[in-house]
Amino acid sequence: MLRTFLLAFLSTGWLLAPPAEAQTRLALWRLKPLGLDTRTAERLEVLLRAEASRIKGFALQPAAETEAILSRPENAALRGCGGETECLTRIGTALGADRLITGIIGALGEDYTFDLKLVNCATGHEERRINEALSGREDLLIPAIRQALYKLAAPELVTGSIIIEVPVAEAEVRVDGKPVGKTPLATPVSGLKPGPHRLEIAKKGYTPFSDEVTVRFQQTTRVKVDLVSSVMTGLSFENESLDPAPRVQEIILPPPPPNRIRAAAWGTLVAAAGTGLLAGFFGWRSQAAEDLVAHAAQNNTLDPTLDDTISRGQTFATLANVGLGLAGAAALTSLVLWIIDWSSDGEPTTSVEAVPGGAGMRVRF
Template identity: 35%
Template sequence: MLRWMMKGWPGPVLFALLAGEASAQAPAEPLLFWRLRTLGVDEETSGRIEQVLRREIGRVPGVRLLEENLTRRVIQEQPELARCVGEPDCLVKLGRGVGAGKVVTGVLGTLGDVFSLDLRLFDVGAGLEVRRVSQTWGGPESTTIEAMRQIAARLLKPDSYRGNLELKTSLDRVKVYIDGDLVGTTPLPEPLRLSPGRHALKLERAGFRDFQQFVDVVFDRTVAVDVVMEGSGVSGVVSSERAEDVFSLGLKAGVISNLHATVGPKVTLEAGWRLPVWGGRLALLLESGAWALWESRTAWSESQGWIEVDGRALVWPVELSLLLRLLPDYPFSPYVGVGGAFYLVWQTLAPQGLPEQSFRDGVFGFQGFCGLEQRLGPGVLLLEVRFQWARLGLDPEQGGMSGQLGGLGALVGYRFMM
């Protein structure tokens, strides 16, 4: 029989990051963004808005945004192009010089606290302007980000500039009219895809008073309308808009220490559900994966005194957490979370000069974490710092490791939003 007693093993708690990168499918046609002409906007503000616009253009599906520095070689060969401020001829020459199929440019202006942006899209092959859109906005930085998302979609993928109207009625066979046109009968098989803006909704069924209401549809959001029909009356509730990204699937990898100056790799799969409260800032996360630990330490044996022990463990965690996104409308969104976990642990101890011993344990613990999300493609890249803890319950008299499991660690990953 062995009694294991921990003898302090000095050393800092180490942890490192595993890098990961989400790859996106290469688009068919390259696009050049040429600098904006400004009217009454200072250089710092225009540079910040232009940076946000470039980022949102690069996120439009099917668009490969060319690097800005590619135009330097073309300008060295044709210096007059440096003075191009939106004329079709010089834009076409710039586009051909860098191998772009299309070129985007425009004019940014301001009047008081309100900004206006006029963008034009040129086809390099045809040498013609193919589309022109305008946008006005004012307010905090999050408003600027949303305005750039909208104008990029309207200019490059106008068919994708839509919002959803989700309609539920207490009765079936109710005729649904949008702006005077019959679009279907309840129950509708899926939400209605409508252009952003105000629409007139009308519901009609024989024997009931018509339900009529204006509904504001927002780009890339879902507005839910619940209508109750009873007797000859009718009532309806229009919920606040919510993000379309209700569910998420993610993969994270990194390292976690075990509070004994050792670290081990951890890989986690997660499934999330955005709760329909507080503007979609709250989400439930269910996580599971694998976590491995290795440890060498000095322990006490009643028969041999202090001896060296090599230990290893494989942990299967099942973790349920509540996540709070602090700034969900920003491109870099911080978040925090807290939750509980169940850990199934397989341990193996190899004492010097003694037979190897194996144990299994199941324990409950808790965890807390904070991180940062960066929108990329159909989801978000994330960087997360996590603390998790549980107490192992094996009796030392039976030869087990009675101690703590978990500690501080870091994870990186990608979360697909659906």
């Protein structure tokens, strides 16, 4: 009887248990660089993949699996897709993905642009597109492309928050004209879009405070206000704490393979120098033999024993000429190799794979 009751209870619990949250299958394909060196583009793709794997509700397909599927003979035509929505939809369908992300990252001097789009593989339509530009240091690309990814895949998560510290109790706080509570606020004011927001704090008997406060993506803006003098006394930005605490996974990209062209250029340059020195030595010996014969001729002391000296001098002269020819050829070859090396970007292509790091990650550049 007890056993029957337990089985019935467990069965009922299983039936009433909430279904597992369905995840959207996401694939990332061909982040094409324009004017950006290949290795930097690969690092940004590592970052993009690791960040995409953190977005709740999405299951990112590993890069190796994507490449394996598209390398099949029946998918050969798909690899030539130029970015049209129709062929991107077919790629996403072949990958078994619900959504497909692709795009271009371009660079011109210190100006950067990225054009990312999200394709709905079920409907065959471009669901969302982000086209942004920025100027400045290259490391600014990292937060910009992270924010662009969230705008693309989960725009509702593109938010920040504000912590308001006022040493006066029961002061009314408003953000963008909306009341958010009275001081001290128990929790940060969250869910705010990145950008400027109007902060107002007022209490009877004090001068009202009003100023703009900047909110940053996935950061908390900490604001300290002295309501007596109605001035902002502190402003700082902190990364939002996530629950669970982020586990940082360090991604160390493999070192680039040796530059064979540069190694060959150095090798031929050393060979040219060595052969040139050897040719110089033979030339010196040949000249010494010639001087000896000339001295004997001036003093009328020529004798048959000088025949051996003359023969050696001729041999040294021949070796010197051959050595100079080889040294010249090696030097010319080295020059050509250096020109080829300098004209290339010097950035080898490496295969890298994103390694999810829980709620946080670090990419070593």
